Amino acid sequence: MNPSEPTEYLFAPIIPTLSIADSSQRFPVRRVYCVGRNYAEHAREMGHDPDREPPFFFTKHPDSLLPDGSEFPYPPGTEDVHHEIEMVVAISMGGSNIPVEQALQHVYGYAVGLDMTRRDLQAEAKKMGRPWAVAKGFDHAAPCSALVPAAKIGHPKDGRIWLEVNGEPRQEGDLASLIWSVPEVIAYLSRLFVLEPGDLIMTGTPAGVGAVHRGDKLIGGVEGVGTLEITVR
Numbered sequence: 001m002n003p004s005e006p007t008e009y010l011f012a013p014i015i016p017t018l019s020i021a022d023s024s025q026r027f028p029v030r031r032v033y034c035v036g037r038n039y040a041e042h043a044r045e046m047g048h049d050p051d052r053e054p055p056f057f058f059t060k061h062p063d064s065l066l067p068d069g070s071e072f073p074y075p076p077g078t079e080d081v082h083h084e085i086e087m088v089v090a091i092s093m094g095g096s097n098i099p100v101e102q103a104l105q106h107v108y109g110y111a112v113g114l115d116m117t118r119r120d121l122q123a124e125a126k127k128m129g130r131p132w133a134v135a136k137g138f139d140h141a142a143p144c145s146a147l148v149p150a151a152k153i154g155h156p157k158d159g160r161i162w163l164e165v166n167g168e169p170r171q172e173g174d175l176a177s178l179i180w181s182v183p184e185v186i187a188y189l190s191r192l193f194v195l196e197p198g199d200l201i202m203t204g205t206p207a208g209v210g211a212v213h214r215g216d217k218l219i220g221g222v223e224g225v226g227t228l229e230i231t232v233r
């Protein structure tokens with residue numbers, strides 16, 4: 001390939017992005033990592049012992065991000081889609097084997113996300129020892145608010161994380177009860193993958209996950225970060 005010639009794509013490449021609060025710039029997203037069972041009460045509600053086992057990870061497709069205020073199309077192949085409200089961490093400086101003490105230097109900012117889950121397909125995958133890809137990685141499975149730079153809000157270590165469905169409280173927790181803190185998650189993940197600018201990490205959901213239905217209005221938030229609102233279509 002001659003670098004002086006402009007690249008000709010066979011079709012238009014998709015560059016997934018997140019908006020940034022109070023900015024015209026956008027954050028280009030490279031990968032979306034998710035942490036499983038990172039709040040003790042949620043681990044218990046899913047039938048697990050919340051003892052501090054090593055964190056585990058799964059991924060979502062970057063193009064499954066859905067902006068705040070969107071309609072979330074109820075996905076096919078399931079009768080039991082669940083909401084999981086989570087704080088999202090955005091990485092702007094890459095690295096591997098990142099020490100816990102330096103991990104926050106790699107963070108650009110934070111957002112409020114939903115790890116939407118086809119729970120029935122996840123239960124089947126668990127039973128059969130199969131991957132979670134279809135349960136977690138479907139189209140539009142990652143609604144996410146605008147990013148708020150850490151330069152503005154700092155690095156939230158505690159604060160309420162919550163979700164209401166049609167005005168009824170469903171999920172409630174506090175960032176202080178994360179089993180693996182944000183710096184620990186970054187350090188751990190960076191031993192398994194080289195992190196790069198544009199990576200997102202969904203940090204896990206507190207207790208109270210449950211089913212959504214067509215027409216439901218979901219509003220959730222993370223204290224000090226913001227809110228996220230979607231309607232199930």
Ligand code: MN
Pocket residue numbers: 034035036037084086115202204205
């Ligand atoms: Mn989750």
